[in-house]
Every structure is written in structure tokens, then in C-alpha cells.
Amino acid sequence: MEGIVSALNSVIWSPALIYLCLGAGLFYSIMTRFVQIRLFKEMLRLLFKGKPDNDGISSFQALAVALAGRVGMGNIAGVAAAIGFGGPGAVFWMWIVAFLGASTAYVESTLGQIYKERDVITGEYRGGPAYYFERALGQKWYGILFAISSIIACGIFLPGVQANGVVNAVAQVTGEGTMMNFMGMDVGSSRLIALAIILLVLGFIIFGGIKRIANFAEYAVPFMAVGYIVLAILIMFTNFSKVPEVFGMIIGDAFTAQAGFGAAIGWGVKRGIYSNEAGQGTGPHAAAAAAVDHPSQQGLVQAFSVYVDTLLVCSATAFMILSTGMYNIQGTLPDGQFIVQNVAADIEINSPSFTQMAMESVYGTFGDSFIAIAVFFFAFTTILAYYYIAEVNISYLTRSMGKGASKTGTFLVKVVIMIMVAYGALNSSGYIWGLGDVGVGLMAWLNIVGIIVIFFVAKPTLTMLKDYEAQLKAGGGTSEKRFVFDPKKFGIKNATYWEERYKQTVESNRKNDLK
Template sequence: MQSLVDFLNGIIWSPVLIYLCLGAGLFYSIMTRFVQIRHFREMWRLLLSGKSSDEGISSFQALAVSLSGRVGTGNIAGVAAAIGFGGPGAVFWMWVVAFLGAATAYTESALAQIYKEKDEEGQFRGGPAYYIEKAMGQKWYAWVFALATILACGVLLPGVQSNSIGNAIETAFGSGPMIDTTIGTISLAKIMTGTFVSVILAFIIFGGVKRIAHFTQIVVPFMALTYIIVAFVIILLNIDMVPTVISMIVGDAFTPMAGFGAAIGWGVKRGVYSNEAGQGTGPHAAAAADVQHPAQQGLVQSFSIYIDTLLVCSATAFMIIITGAYNVHGSEEGMFLIQNLAADIGANGPMFTQLAIENSMPGFGKPFIAFALFFFSFTTILAYYYIAETNIAYIRRTVKVPGMMFALKIVLTVAVFYGTVKTANLAWAMGDVGVGLMAWLNIVGILIIFFMAKPALIALKDYEVQQKAGVKDFTFNPVQLGIKNADYWEERCKEQNTATEAATELDGEQVKPTA
């Protein structure tokens, strides 16, 4: 299994995909005139405004749901892997892919808003499958994306998150006795962890998207803030080393420490895994938001990239490098370019981060990371479920197969348990296959859509015109802008026009003189 998955990764994560991720981010940054910088203040305003409705969730809730997918094991174990296989310079490339990816995140999330729909229950649904069908006009391609996403988010990716939870619990509290099972010899700690996570997960996902949104909007900001505070304390305790760390990160990004290609490759791969810009996962939550204008949620989602990589990932990287709690693997098995830790401490896991905090705060680091990883990874699994559910909803628009949603919940719960007890290398490799498939399909899709019609760019320009005019209640009329197949927004415009006409007539009746 490991050999097969590694072979697939070698094809999917070729240098072409690495440079496609970077190139798409640069392209959209230029086309939007670096929207991630120009509208930074507006991102903050939008983040703190907006309300949920019966049809959708608020901008902040949508941000929390998408952040729950972004802020996960990639921020703790993923950063460790990037450093362990690409050297400290890989962190620089994570920053680059985050900065450029913020423009990609705006584009894909604005597209999700433009082409969103209401499902059978009256809730908003949208994402790459929807905008590929409506903007590109290629339903077969949309189906391929939907099926790949159901496979990735329903089967392959949840195991990465639960695996990190299991490893962190085992490291913090011990493995306990080993038990022989039909799927191998597993520690009691992992069996208990897998069972606990699976039961709690089932309780929440059977409650629907509203329960997911309410859970994540509380947990994600709290845990992210707590984690950053701990990292900040460790950095302050070693403040004299910060210039050296920055020098290492920037210097190693352009020197062949672990190979120039290794630094870029691992930085981009783990950067995309962490912030998910271009991967096509964020747009699903973006489409669920109830906003006045599609560009608004695009800007909010763009801001989430900064939170994920420039704050949380950087916090992890600085802790690891400052404390020296890492090894850098060479190109051959068992070879180390830097070895600060025992050779049997794997880079594909949370150990580097746990040891980094443990070095500065003895007795606190291992349990804290286990606790943080549980919440980070658990909320990410919830986000994966919502994304897979949305793509099943897309398929059900055409093919009505009873029990699809129920089957997804069962399969994902089993995948989470299985991922908890399996080896880290296999779990991460399977996750990389899922991320790579989605990234290929989505980035190619949004680039084709841009050259066909530029809907996300048109929406941004329309929003900026209304901003300059001092509009308080923004409107979006796709017909006037020449955007086709934006059915929800067309219908919304008709309803608004009907309401305005009715109000005008009522005013006229009220001012008519009586006989």
C-alpha cells in the first residue's frame, strides 16, 4: 500500500503542480492588483459584520468553518515535516505560497458565491463543482472534481488528522499495552483515542451544517489564539535568537541545504496542505455564507490564509527552529543533514512541535500539543465532512441515490478510526494524494474560467465601484455585469426589484389626495 501511494504521489506532486500552485497565486495577485494587500482593512470590517440566516451562515461562521479545515494538523505536524524534509528554508516557501495563495483564495471563494445554489432544504450549497459546471459549462469535469473531492475528504484526508491526534496522545500519555487485531498490532491508547474521536464525530455530523458552524466558530478562534500565545511566550523567552532564525529561514530558502528543489517542494506542498489555497476546499464554506455581494466573502476567505500560515504555521516554525527540536533528512534513507534529535523521531508527526514546547515548558509541551491537535484536527475533520457532503449534494441534483449522505457519515467515521491507528507515513501519503488531486482539478478549472469570462474579477471591480460611491447596502446584479448562470443572484435581484416597486406603489397610494 505504501509503495502504491508513494508512486501516485510521485506523479501527482510532480514539479509541475508545485509551480502551478505558485504560478496561479502570482497570476491572480497581478490580475487583482494584489487584492490581499489593497483590501486588508476591508477584510477586517467584513469579518466582524454580517449575520447568519435561515439559508446560510454568517461571514465569520463561514470563516470559522473554512479555518477549521485550514488550521489543523498541517499547522503542527505539517510544518514539522516541511522542516524535516526541506530544511528551515521550506518555511520561506510556505510564506510565499500563503501570500500569493491569498489572491487565489479570493478568486475561488468569490466564484463559489457567484454560482451558489439553495439545496432541497433551503440551505446554500456551492464550490468548485458548481462553478465549473456553470461558468465553464463542463458538467463532466465538475463531476470528476466532485467524485475526487468525496474520495479525498471522505476517505483519504480525515485519516491524516486523526493519525496526528493518536500519535500526540500516545506521545503525551504513553501507548499502554499492545493489542493484536485484524488490522495489526495496535496500542490501547490509539484504540481508545480512535473510538472516542469517532463517537464524538458521529454525534456532530448527524446534526448538520448549522451544528458544525456553531461548534467551529467557538473552538477554532479559541484554540488558535491559545496556541499562538504559547508560541509567543516561547519566542519571547528566546528573543535573542529570532534574528538568527529569520536568517536561517531566508538563507536556506535559496541554498541547497536539503536541496533547492526540496525546500521549494516541501514548502509549497505543506503550504498548500495547510492553507488550502487553490485546493478547492475553502470555497465550499464560502458558498454557505449569506452576504450582500460575492466579493465580500472572497475577501474574508483571503484573510483566512494569513491567519493560517503567517500566524499559526509561523508560530510552529519559530518554536521548532528556536529550540532546535528537529532533524533534516537527506536524500537517502537514514541520512541526516542536521540531526538534533534521535534518528527514530519521525518528521511526519507532531513530535518536533511537542518537543519544542517541552524544552521550554517541561511537563507542559506534550499534553498541550495533544490537546491542541485534538481540537485543530477534529474541527478539520468536520470541515472535510461538510465538503464531502456538499459534493454529494451536487451529485444528487442529477442522480437521486438514497442513503448517500448516511453512507458518507459511516465511511468517514470508519476512515477516522482507521487513520488513528495506522502509521503516520501512510496516512500522510494518502492525504497528499487527496490534496494533489483536488488542487490539479481546481486550479486548472479556475484558470480556464478566468480566460473564458473573468467573473471573480468582474465582481471585485463592481464591489470597488460601490465602495467608492459610499454604498452601505451592496447589491450584485450578474445580468448587468454580463455574468451568466448566476441563478441565485438573478433571482435575488428580481425579488429586490419587486419589493422596491411594491414599496414605491405603496408610497404613491399613501400620498394620493383624498376626494
């Protein structure tokens, strides 16, 4: 099985996908005139604007749910793997894919808002790539293909990566504990206890729906992210004299990489996409659930979430690891040698170990334990986000089959995701990361190709951006003048939610005028 997964990865994550991700980000940055820079101030303003309604969540909650998906093992173990396999220069390419990917995130999340709909059973807002491929392109088969791929990726392949990181982090702190035979595997009691806690809390939250997920993520994600970044900054101050050296390593190694130019780009982009998910098609699901006045608002908020994920959290991890020297760089040299070896050769690269060792070198056992706690919250909230994405796509596939089919499909996803959490937690991390990469790659291929085709067919996101900027210039966003969006005015078809909303707005204004 491990050989099959490795072979699939070599095909899916060929240089073609690496350069497609970078190329799409550059293309949309140019087309939007670098919206990720021009409207940065507006991104910050929107974070705390808007309130949830009966069927949707607030902009900040949508950001938190999206960050729950983005901020996870990719930020702690993923950065370590990028450095361990691609050298310090891989961090530079993570930055590049984040900067360019912010424009891709704007595009896909705006599309998610434009073509969202109300769930016929729950009444909640639903949207994502499957919906906009069907409605914008008129290609339902492509929407079904993406929905199936995302259910496989987010329901089967990806949850195990997060759970694996949690149990590895716990074992790093507590030791393996008493070895036990569990379902034919020799597993330490510490890992089993960590797994049991994950499953209990996960079951409680996912059976509560998007509102419960959003409420949990709204508090857990910012709290842990801020705490993590603060400790990382303190490490930077402790090793302040090494900061210029670390920058020099990252920039210099990006082009003359001791790990190889191709390795730096490949691992930087792969782990960058895994971490910030820009272009992967996961962000639009949370974006579509938000109650906003204009589709571009969630596009901008989700673009900002890419910055938070990579430029803040991932950078914090990279500086901790590189400034403390707690890393190895795996090469192709014989006899298991490393290009750079600063720590023991048996330290797992695809794990939080480098990060934990960096924290421990400064904060002692507290640092080690803090990373284990951070990994738990980051990974746990990511599993919640994966569940929500799988649920949305189950709803998409069963929306015309009746309430029974939808409930059955959703229940099965809950069961499967809990099984895969257990499976991933107790298996080899290298194999589990390989499965995760297959899932990310499948979704990225389908989503990026699809949104590029949509651009050449209709250009709805550029139209939305121009309309939003025009309303912003005219004073939109104040209590006296709210943003409005009429899809028919711009020739956008099948945006049924927004068509109905605009009719209601017009009718409400007419009644107010009569009064």
C-alpha cells in the same frame, strides 16, 4: 499499497504542480492588483459583518468552517515535516505560497458565491468548484469529475491524516498504554481510547448538518488558534535572542538550502498548500454557504483565512521548532544519517513530535499536553470540514435523483469517513500522509486548471471585484446603502440564486417606495 501511493505522489506532486500553484497565485495577484494587500482593511471589517439567515451561515461562521479545514495537522505536523524534509527554507516557501495563494483563495471563493444554489432538499446554500465548473464553463462532466475527486479526497484520503496526528500526539503524552490486538494490529490502549472519543464526538456533530458544524467551529477554532499562537509568542520571547538567527536560517536556507533548493521549494509548497488549501478547491464550499450581500465579500474573507493559517499559525509552529532546536533534517546520506540531527533519530518527522518537544522544552509536561489538546481540536475540526465538503459534492451528484438518493449518499459518506478516521488513526503516519497528499494534489490540479480556464472565458471574479470596489467607494456597506449584485448587468449567466435575489430586492424597494 505504500509503493503505489508513493508512485502516485511522484506523478501528482511533480514540479509541474508546484510551479502551477505558485504561478496561479502570482497570476491572480497581478490580475487583481494584489487584492490581498489593497483590501486588507476591508477583510477585517467583513469578518464580523453579516448575520446567518434560515438557509445560510454568517461570514464569520463561514470563515470558521474554512479555517476548520485549513487549520489542522498541516499547521503542526505539516510544518514539522516541511522542516524535517526540506530544511528551514521550506518555511519561506510556505509564506510565499500563502501570500500569493490569498489571491487564488479570493478568486475561487468568489466563484463559489456567484454560482451557488439552494439545496432542493434542505434549502441550505450549496456551492463549490463542481457547481462553478458546470455553470461558468458549461462543462458538467468537469464538475462531476471534481465532485468525485473531492469525495475520494475528503471522504477517504484526508480524514486519516488528521486522526493519525491526534492519536500520535496522545501517545506522545501518555505512552502507548497496554498493547492490544485490534483487527489484526498491535495497538496501544491510549490510541484506541483517543480514537473512540474522536468517533463519538464526530458522529454527534456530523449528523447535525452545517449549522451544527458551523456553531462548533465558530468557538473551537478561534479559541485554540489564539491559545496556540500566544504560547508560541511566549516561546519566542523566551528565546528572543534567537529570533534573528531563526529568520536568517529561513531566508538563507530558502535559496542555498542545506536540504537542497528543490527540497525547500517542493516541501514548502506541498505543505503550504496542504495547510492553507489555497487553490485546492476546499474553501469555496464554506464560502458558498455564507449569507452575504455581494459575492466578493466571501472572497475577501477567505483570502484573510489563508493569512491566519500560514502567516500566523504555521509561522508560530516554525519559530517554536527552530528556536528550540527540536528538529532533524532528513537527507539522502547513507546509513540513516541526517543532514542535521538535534533529536533522536527515531522521532517520527510526519507527526506532531517536533512541535510537542519544542513546547515541552519550555513549558514542561504542560506544553506536551497542550499540543496534544491543540492537535485534537485542530484535527477534529478539519475532519468536520472534510465531511462537509464531501456532503456538498454528494448533494451535487444526487440533486436530480430525488431525496432518497441524496439521503443515502450522505449517510454513506458519514459511515465511510468514520471508517477512514479509524483506519488512518491506526496505520503508519508516513503512508497515511502519502494518501493525504494524493487527495490534495488531485483537487489542486483540477481546481487550478479550471479557474484559470474560467478566467479566460468570462473573468467573473475581476468583474465582481471592480463592482464591489465601486460600490465601496460610493458608500456601500453602511446601514443606509447596502451592497447589491445584479449578475445580468455584467453578462454573468447561470448565477440563478443572485438573479432571484436581485429581483426580490428590486420588488422590495418598489414596495417601500409606494409606501
